[in-house]
Amino acid sequence: MGLRSIVEEKIRQSRLTPLQKEMERILKLPRFTVDLAHVFEKPFKFHDTECFVNTYNEIFINEIYHFKPVPEKDVILDCGANMGLSVLYFARTYPDHLIYAFEPETEIFAILKENVETFNLTNVRLFEKAIWNKEETLEFYTDKGMGGRVVMSYENQEPTRIDTLRLSNYLTDKVDFLKIDIEGAEDTVLRDCKDKLSQVGSFFFEYHNDVNKPQTLHELLNMIKDIGFHYYIKESGVRRSPFIDTNLICESFDMAINIFCYK
Template sequence: MKIIKSKLKNIIEFRRYKKLGLTYNEFSSLKNRSLKKTSFLFGKEIKITDSFWYLHSLNELFLDEVYRFKTNIDTPKIIDCGSNIGLSIIFFKRLYPTSQIIAFEPDNDIFTISKYNLDQFGISDVKLFQKAVWINEEPLIFAKTGSLGGHVVKEERENTIKIQTVRLKDLLFEKIDFLKIDIEGPEYDILKDCGESLKNVDNIFVEYHSFAEDPQMIGELLIILKNAGFKVYIKEAWENMNKPFMEKKSSYFDLQLNIFGYRL
């Protein structure tokens, strides 16, 4: 009975993903956390890093469409900080084919995968940089995880690389229609540095990450967005703690939030 219920649940869930070009066998394989390194999206074979997080990203980007925004122009300017394997860029290009996109992905291996995936979709007009956004242009140490969780660290260790950086504030000198920041940790520092320049951004998405061992800066981050004139809407990005009073610091991140900033 449990097997039948599980299969029925998978079939019902698959109906949502079918429109993305996945077959049921492909979906089931991904759902079972296979070690597949390729998949299909809208009829194109692309490279992936992790089947679980790939499905999670498909759901978030192409089914829930968390990055969908409205604009009255054909060529909106988009800055994508933390573009990973390129799915967000593909989403933006399907939404606004002639959009002007600047994207950043510091992990060298994932950057290569991203370029491959964009080529599969014939996307050649995106400025994609193997760099991280930061508060200056000094090199940083980056811990590679092979998937979505790569992040900046203070000291070199196993699986770390030195990465080049770009000061995000320097890119906000003109109107930006959509700014996406999903960079696994330093969101507050970067937004604080951007300050007054955020007035040039129409829509902003920030995935806020709070390391369990560090002070939470969510209050200060929200004040920055408020002072920049944004209204905000917040969703939980991931349930890091089911019982916060009991678990407290047991999670790597003790808080992950999707923050949507928009203007009326």
């Protein structure tokens, strides 16, 4: 690097906020590095650099999970809690709510649990289980970042075994907000919950389109409309040029779409 480049980089660094500097530091680490992020008043543990930065921006910068509380409802269900950024956001933004957080992957659950303890989130209850349409034991595959799933496999990976809980059993008239980010299992779970979803204040799910299966987003959107909700659609992971791109988000997902459901 020449002297001019060095000077320009120092000037650029001097203009960065502490948050920007920390994010740059994290992104320079190899993926799947376990480290501590210094973006809150206490260190937050993460297991994947890219996962942390993308999720932090979505949740704390863009506030995609910010909702208007409904009187007499005081429960939040976080299905697919991962390392706990969403849990921390919910616990701080809605301190009078009780948060149930579900995360089946053992290594990531341990990090989630540590973060909950570090930040002393007394309004959080943790479950090391996957959300599903029944209680059973299933094979579980993971990309070690954001993509743990029960509905599809990764090549050359031996699955682990995880226990599931039926989401429908947790849907009561006390649920103010439901978040579902379960990597392709959302279709199965939402259909099973159809008769109880109407009593929820509002809910969010990420739809994952599997290129090897029939598309079902239109069916889910009709279901949402039928139970009295308005929906808003926002892209999460997509192809830049859908007519010609063949890139997949993972083994068989060609797009991920955020669906916001409210009355």
